[in-house]
Amino acid sequence: MSFTQSGKRRIYLDHNATTPVDGEVLARLSSWAMEWGNPSSIHVFGRGPKTRLREARDAVARALGCSPLEVVFTSGGSEANNLALKGAMSAARARGDQRRHILISALEHPSLKRAAMSLVRDFNAEVEVIPVDRSGRVKLEDVQSRLRPGQTLLVSVMLANNETGVVQPVREIAQIVHAAGALLHTDAVQALGKMPFNLRELDVDLASFAAHKFYALKGAGALYHRKSVPLDALIDGGGQERFRRGGTENLLAISAFGYMCTRIGEVAERAEHMRALRDAFESQVRERISSVSITAGESPRLPSTSSLVIPGVDGETLLMALDMDGFAVSTGAACSSGSPEPSPVLLAMGLSRDEAQASLRVGLGWSTTAAEIAEFVDSLVRVVERLRGLRGFQVEESKAQAVEHA
Ligand SMILES: Cc1ncc(COP(=O)(O)O)c(C=O)c1O
Known part of the structure; x- marks a missing residue:
């Protein structure tokens, strides 16, 4: 679906940063807003809001595959990640549990990484990072070899990565983490609405979600926490x-958020729609742009995400040129754009700084169409040719080939 912004038609291909608000959500907003009472009020003004809060919690729980008692509403994904790590560690300490070893994957979102680092400061925790290779997948043996039964309190591995879309073997990780007596948290912020999953099947103890990645509003999210897992509040x-x-x-x-969760049944079909467009996009790009590579292209990925390395262009310059052409994409996590440093996720996967700096992230959404993808590919080909021409890329490429053949 295209949008008009600053008087120009725009095609939005950055759905991993945030999603547009669904039309049905927009249509219901004013009636929801009219029920402005405080859900905690006992009088009549509080009763409607209280019922709606319960209905939303039930809908979220049904969509995720857990009990409503296991859903804590937060302000979004960052807060859910913070609550998971800090809340679990604080509650463990309060119960005399002295375990202080935490394992996190090298792919985690800054909100998770920084929350983990704060545990070092506040709880004398020891945080160890599970490395990844170019596949972008956490290997079970790398988790297994780092687990310290009796010392490891918690492991955190995201369900799907925001930059590459790589999906992690969370269910298998849960088995080995639980065998070592530790808790498993997964950041499922990117997975919701992009791939079907069920928390009971994943068997995780804690999981984070953000409503604005699922066609709802900013300002709401959730932390799932298994009933048996003690959790302290961040906000009293x-x-x-x-x-x-x-x-x-x-x-x-x-x-x-609750309303979008009632539509969770649509995800499987929407995912197939996005997968068909994403696969067509990648094959056209491979055909029409020389030397392009798809990061973690062989790994299980979200059907909506494509992370490309386009040698001979600077990702930031490419993004700006595409923006001028009417296409919104990203060069890395939106949260860290504006920073000149290449993406830590891509570096952790073993890409060089040059490769990371020449990367582009395309995030398709439920309403992306084949015509939009065709327009985007044409623009991308044009812009890449122009930028490569300015940098004399063809010359460098043919030189490299000449050296290879020598
Ligand atoms: C994987 C992941 N986790 C957490 C977050 C943070 O979510 P929020 O922006 O709702 O705080 C994001 C946002 O980009 C994300 O992609």
Whole structure:
């Protein structure tokens, strides 16, 4: 679906950064907003909001495959990641559990990495990073060999990566983490709405979600935590969320999140639609742009995400040229764009700085069409040719080939 921004028709291909608000959500917003009472109020103004909060929680739980009692509403994915790590560690300490070893994958979002690092400062934790190779997949033996039974409290491995889309073997990781008596958290922010999954099947203890990656509003998210896992609050307040997250609930955003969760049944079909377009995009790009490579192209990936390395261009310059042409894409995580450093995720996978700097992330959405992809490929080919021409890339490439043949 195209949008008009600054008087120009735009095609949005950055759905990993955030998703547009679904039309059905927009249509319901004013009626939800009219129920402005506080869900904690006992009087009539609180009753409707309280019911809607319960309905939203039920819908989220049904969509994720857990009990409503296991859903804590948060402000989004970053807060859910922080609550998972800090809340679990604090609760463990309060119960006399002295385990201080934490394992996180090298692919995690900054909100998870920074939350883990804060545990070093606040709980004298030892945080160890599980490395990855060019496949972008965490290897079971790398988790197994780092687990320290009796010392490892928690392991965190994301379900799907925001930059490459690589999907991790979370269910298999859960088996070995549980065998060592540790907890498993997964950041499932990117997975929701892009691939079908079920928390019971994944068998994780904690999982993070953000509503704005799922066609709802910014300002709501959730942390799933297994009933048996003790969790301390980050925000103390009036007992909301069963004392796991204080503060009057953002009912408008939570209502939108709950509504989108009632549509979880659409995900399988939407995923197939995006997969067909993404695969067509990648094969056209391979055909029409020389030397391009698809990062982790052989790994299980979200059907909507394509991370390309296009030698001979600078990702930031490419992004700006495409923006001028009317296409919104990304060069790495949107949260870190503006920073001149190449993506830590791509570097952790063993890409060189040059490769990481020549990378482009394309994130398709539910409403992306084949015509939009065709227009985008044409623009990308044009822009890449122009930028490569300016940098004399063809000359360098033929020189490299000449050296190879020598
Ligand atoms: C994998 C992942 N985790 C967490 C977050 C943070 O979510 P939020 O922006 O809702 O705080 C993001 C956002 O880009 C993400 O991609």
